[in-house]
Amino acid sequence: MGSGRTRRGMAEIGHARPAEVPAGSPFPRDAAGRDWLTVTSPLLPELADLVPLLSDVLERRWVTNHGHYARALEEALVRYLAVRGLALSTSGTVGLDLAVRALIPDGEVVTTGYSFPATWHGLLENPRWRPVFVDVDEGFGIDPEAVAAAITPRTRGILAVHAYGLPCRLARLEGIARRHDLRLVYDAAHAFGVTVGERGIGSFGDASVFSFHATKVFNTLEGGCVTTGSAATLDRLRLLRNFGFRNENEVAAFGSNGKMDEVRAVFGLLNLERVDAAIETRGALARRYRERLEELGIEEIEIGIDPARHPGVRLNHAYFPVSVRPGGRVDRDGLAAWLRDRGIHARKYFFPTVTTAPLYEGLFVPGSLPRCERASRTTLCLPLHAAMTEADCERVVDAVAGAFGARGEARAA
Ligand code: T4K
Numbered sequence: 001m002g003s004g005r006t007r008r009g010m011a012e013i014g015h016a017r018p019a020e021v022p023a024g025s026p027f028p029r030d031a032a033g034r035d036w037l038t039v040t041s042p043l044l045p046e047l048a049d050l051v052p053l054l055s056d057v058l059e060r061r062w063v064t065n066h067g068h069y070a071r072a073l074e075e076a077l078v079r080y081l082a083v084r085g086l087a088l089s090t091s092g093t094v095g096l097d098l099a100v101r102a103l104i105p106d107g108e109v110v111t112t113g114y115s116f117p118a119t120w121h122g123l124l125e126n127p128r129w130r131p132v133f134v135d136v137d138e139g140f141g142i143d144p145e146a147v148a149a150a151i152t153p154r155t156r157g158i159l160a161v162h163a164y165g166l167p168c169r170l171a172r173l174e175g176i177a178r179r180h181d182l183r184l185v186y187d188a189a190h191a192f193g194v195t196v197g198e199r200g201i202g203s204f205g206d207a208s209v210f211s212f213h214a215t216k217v218f219n220t221l222e223g224g225c226v227t228t229g230s231a232a233t234l235d236r237l238r239l240l241r242n243f244g245f246r247n248e249n250e251v252a253a254f255g256s257n258g259k260m261d262e263v264r265a266v267f268g269l270l271n272l273e274r275v276d277a278a279i280e281t282r283g284a285l286a287r288r289y290r291e292r293l294e295e296l297g298i299e300e301i302e303i304g305i306d307p308a309r310h311p312g313v314r315l316n317h318a319y320f321p322v323s324v325r326p327g328g329r330v331d332r333d334g335l336a337a338w339l340r341d342r343g344i345h346a347r348k349y350f351f352p353t354v355t356t357a358p359l360y361e362g363l364f365v366p367g368s369l370p371r372c373e374r375a376s377r378t379t380l381c382l383p384l385h386a387a388m389t390e391a392d393c394e395r396v397v398d399a400v401a402g403a404f405g406a407r408g409e410a411r412a413a
Helices: 003-015 047-060 068-081 092-103 118-125 144-150 170-179 231-240 262-296 332-341 370-378 390-403
Strands: 085-089 107-112 129-134 155-161 183-187 207-211 224-228 245-247 301-303 320-324 379-382
Touching (some): 047 068, 068 224, 068 262, 092 224, 118 129, 129 144, 129 155, 144 155, 144 170, 155 170, 320 332, 320 370, 370 379
Parallel strands (some): 107 155
Antiparallel strands (some): 085 224, 207 224, 301 320, 320 379
16 A cells, blocks of 8 residues: 555544544643653654555455464564563453463462552452452562462462562562462563563563553553463463464353454564663663762652662663652652642552552451552652653753752742
8 A cells, every 4th residue: 555545544534533532642731831741651663664564454454363463473572572482462451361361270369469450450350369469578579478478278379560670589489389389470561671681571480461551661552462481371371362262163261352453563563673772761761860869869769679689680661660758858749749740740650559549448458568558658650761861851850859959949848
């Protein structure tokens, strides 16, 4: 298809836009006319690279159900993530559902109380599993000691999260899983591109689930995948994401629909070519944040990720979490509001979480998750993405400094 036809198509769509859909970004310019600085911004391919591939999808008239580009993306991701097997899915949430159903027998699943709700909502909705929430360690990962203490004769699995892309305590968790014959699934939604020594993070445990949502380091707009080293598990994942059909004459499991379509796969293939450069940019910005915040020496602020504490790990700089000590000049919510007033959209990931949302009351032992509680009430993720510049970084640091009266601007009330 030629580009003229493509342009005509776009004009027609523009003409047909329903009146109630507002034009442009939901984040308008701030009072000073500057663009809003959002916590993240999607990695996107160039239109010129996209058009020929999308034209090919249209010409093939094969747009989903394990098509050419979805299979190509699976192969490319197996290599990039350094894993043995991988099944694409329509989202990280669907990937979690597939992984749990493929691997964990009915019973209790020990999981972290500090994550995005997608981690456990599948477990909570399905009476086959009961999540048992335990606390995090002094970082943001599930505490292996708490996992070991929570195991009962009914425990069947562990669902751990590499929060902010920081690897959990892998060896300890694998030891516990092996000793108690439990399935170990990692929610690696944030951990795309992270490596530990020579190994891809997705090669640990029985399976790992990645999110390819637009807000992640690597995206297919919406999407995700499950990685596994077991051919039997991969077969089961593929069955479950395709209604349970093994072939057109045989339905072998109560599967659902988790297949990735060709358009998203094309976005994925193009984004994969740019993701290493994006991670490098993120890393440079994270280093700058660290240097500048350390220079300011604001005693209420603690930087959440210290690469020096993760030797041998290639981090992906998915997020830049800071912890704001309560009871100081400004608390976490005060800082978020101060930044928002200056056109900076920092986010309280993860708030609300298990301990801080009324929805989860009664689902955990009160007082048993003090670190989750503290992290949820004190953590703020500063903007960090590959389209940011060093000047954007300075703008955030200046605003943070202003909030604490550390430089020039009046302090937040
Ligand atoms: N496990 C964990 C640990 C997770 O964190 C997540 C999802 C999952 C599992 C489930 O994976 P998925 O099913 O989503 O694949 C976002 C994401 O929607 C979600 O994927 C993510 N984690 C979560 C931590 O964050 P919101 O509610 O913060 O998104 P939103 O719309 O407020 O956007 C955040 C920022 O991104 C804004 O500042 C603007 C910017 N943005 C967003 C979109 C959608 C853009 O610039 N362009 C865009 O298209 O949830």
